[in-house]
Amino acid sequence: MTDRLGIIFLLRYLYENTDMDHTVTSMQLRNILRENGYAADPRTIRKDAQILADSGFDIIITEQNGVPTRYHYGAREWDMTELMILTDAVSSAQFITQKKTEAIIGKLAVLAGKQHRSSLVPQVYVSAHIKARNDKLLYIIEKIALGIRNNKKIAFKILNYNTNKRQVQRHNGEVYVISPYNTIWKGDRYYVVGYSDKRNTVISVRIDRMTLPELLEEDAVPRPADYNVQDYADTVTKMYGGPAEEVTLRCRTELMDNIIDKFGRDVRISNVTTTTFDATAPAAVSGTFLAWVFEYAGRMTVLAPESARKMYSDMLHSAMDDMTDGK
Secondary structure, eight states: OOHHHHHHHHHHHHHHHOBTTBOEEHHHHHHHHHHTTOOOOHHHHHHHHHHHHHTTOOEEEEEETTEEEEEEEOOOSSOHHHHHHHHHHHHHOTTSOHHHHHHHHHHHHHHHOGGGGGGOOOSSOOOGGGSOOOTTHHHHHHHHHHHHHHTEEEEEOBEEEOTTSOEEEGGGTOOEEEEEEEEEEETTEEEEEEEETTTTEEEEEEGGGBOOOEEEEEEOOOOOTTOOHHHHIIIIITTTSSOEEEEEEEEEGGGHHHHHHHHOTTOEEESOOSSEEEEEEEEEOSHHHHHHHHTTBTTEEEEEOHHHHHHHHHHHHHHHHHHHHTO
16 A cells, blocks of 8 residues: 555545544554554654645644644534535425435535434425436536536427326427526426527426437527526516516415515515505416415405406316316
8 A cells, every 4th residue: 555545545534534522542543544554653644644734634633742642634614504404405305306315415424524424314304206206307407507608509308297197208209499598496496597499588497307408509599688587586487487477466464474485575565454465576477376376265366467367267267167067
């Protein structure tokens, strides 16, 4: 074994197995090095530890009467609270497959050190049944990122579940081409936002529903002058697609938390009474948005614009017709 390999082993051992509460004595470290075939002379250990410290690694050497007695790895780039937050975020992200979730959490656990790995378990439980099944997710994200960085279009197909619960290509394998601008994480879903050649407008696509994109040679369409990723995230992805417009909802007072959760604190509140209030905010009016309104039927309704009000009324009548036909 070479001295170079010995110093690498020393660094790895101290990083993975020690901290300020779990130090290793000089004798213990000497035996560990010997067992693994490395030089274990006390002077060599101290010299290698000092080289690592001088190189920027936080190797702490405790001395007694000028003689090294204990060693440990000091401050870490990530503390346990930060790692726990990241672990919970990965665990709760529905767009990451269960297999990839376990792999990423395993890598995060290494950063915590051996003594704390068992404590780094997700505190947020998400059923594996709702985790994504697309195991090519990271490769898809990488291709999207390449398109954004290189200002190139990407082409892909979209997957949907059929009645047999199997993923099939939408519209018989139709190829979608977009100029990718940004990726957005909203509501535990991951989206790519870009300009659609076919629709001649900016759209969002769930990344876990995409096939592996092809990076095209064709330059991306420049971002529209009025494009703002934050505005788009708030009005389109948040409300699940459709034309964005100002929508006014009349709500029971107990729904204020729900309104703030959905639209944020910038939502405009008016006509406050002892039992109701009106909330106005930009929203992408669509069937899915109106289905969200319907969750609070009897406590929330659409006041304006008239087009959204009519769309909601038509949806309700259609639902009643479906109930009648089902008898």
